[in-house]
């Protein structure tokens with residue numbers, strides 16, 4: 331069509347405009363009109379190329395292959411959808427859940443997603459909690475965990491899992507209702523923390539060796555008129571050699587430290603063990619060993635565990651609680 335236009339339109343237009351003009355004058359006008367038409371055609375071609383190229387990138391300039399069919403053929407109908415072109419620039423950046431949760435002041439909700447716990451176990455922990463996650467996100471939640479249960483908690487990074495686990499273990503401020511442990515109301519933080527033990531997510535830079543640390547912990551337990559369990563069998567069950575007890579913490583790998591801390595925490599047999607992503611540094615095989623120990627633990631205790639792994643929650647959990655953002 332451009333070629334036909336280039337050849338015939340200038341001639342017709344010149345004829346119409348100039349009528350009986352002399353041939354030289356008509357030829358000059360014909361040349362000018364030819365240039366005008368070819369210039370417009372070139373500009374249109376450039377615009378089409380620019381929009382086509384733009385269609386392959388999203389609003390952040392990243393390659394967007396949703397415009398290309400699996401066989402790498404252009405999705406022409408999508409590219410020619412003019413209504414889409416201006417909207418591409420103003421299209422909202424799809425928000426990931428993390429900044430949404432961290433930045434907004436909307437109230438958070440933490441609710442039970444599923445529950446497969448069997449009735450019959452005695453109530454270990456009855457804990458109404460209320461407080462602020464971060465500096466501005468109010469959260470109210472009531473946990474009731476029974477004997478033998480593993481309450482799993484999931485949510486996006488930054489949602490507030492660690493914050494709530496610390497509330498549960500009374501390690502950070504929150505507004506408390508009356509809390510009970512095995513049916514007994516407990517107001518003393520020391521008493522509560524002895525029975526509700528929080529295991530931190532990050533490898534702590536501890537001095538000395540695991541053995542010296544376990545001795546300190548064990549002395550604390552003597553005060554509680556209880557002896558800690560022997561560590562070697564526990565270590566063995568999670569794939570750790572007993573000799574690691576004598577090695578400085580600084581020489582243990584992330585996964586070894588994580589399992590060592592887990593074993594020491596399990597050995598103290600708290601009423602409620604609060605675990606913050608206890609297998610985050612472990613390979614699949616070690617993860618399964620830790621899960622087996624969790625499932626085989628003694629009675630009269632419960633576990634609250636934060637995880638990012640839904641399959642782990644399914645394997646070990648009696649119930650799953652998940653975060654959502656309220657209006």
Ligand SMILES: Nc1ncnc2c1ncn2[C@@H]1O[C@H](COP(=O)(O)OP(=O)(O)OP(=O)(O)O)[C@@H](O)[C@H]1O
Nearest residue numbers: 432463464465485486487488489490491492493494
């Ligand atoms: N000491 C603090 N002061 C202010 N804000 C904090 C503090 N500790 C945590 N926060 C904020 O509270 C929110 C929840 O943090 P938290 O560590 O509980 O998240 P999380 O769900 O455990 O995340 P992850 O899965 O990454 O461990 C985050 O937005 C975090 O920035």
